[in-house]
Amino acid sequence: MKxxxxxxxxxxxxxxCPPGGESSLLDAVxxxxxxxxxxxxxxxxxxxxRIAVLASLNLAFELSQKESEAFTSPSTFGPRxxxxxxxxxxxxxxxxxxxxxxxRMHDLLRRLDEALGSDGQLI
Numbered sequence: 001m002k003x004x005x006x007x008x009x010x011x012x013x014x015x016x017c018p019p020g021g022e023s024s025l026l027d028a029v030x031x032x033x034x035x036x037x038x039x040x041x042x043x044x045x046x047x048x049x050r051i052a053v054l055a056s057l058n059l060a061f062e063l064s065q066k067e068s069e070a071f072t073s074p075s076t077f078g079p080r081x082x083x084x085x086x087x088x089x090x091x092x093x094x095x096x097x098x099x100x101x102x103x104r105m106h107d108l109l110r111r112l113d114e115a116l117g118s119d120g121q122l123i
Contacts (some may be wrong), residue, residue, distance in 0.1 A: 004026070
């Protein structure tokens, strides 16, 4: 395994990378860095771990939406709107949103807020 040093939100990480996987890893790092910086720059969340959790939820939700779209309408062309969650934990409306999914995501964000408490730390 090759080791690749990357930066996410200004912090360095040394990551293991399989041969030939460097390009994919760097693409993933760029997506995570962009998602985290967008939340940080919104100014509503300061705790690094909370930013990471919200960015992970956004990326996982986007992936879930794309997988769902692939199964339900493989012949659809062009991008669809998806629901994303802001740093404040509120949903950005979508014409393709599923009410059950939005409810689950809001519940998950509420539970995350409770777990983090007022200090923004998991532990």
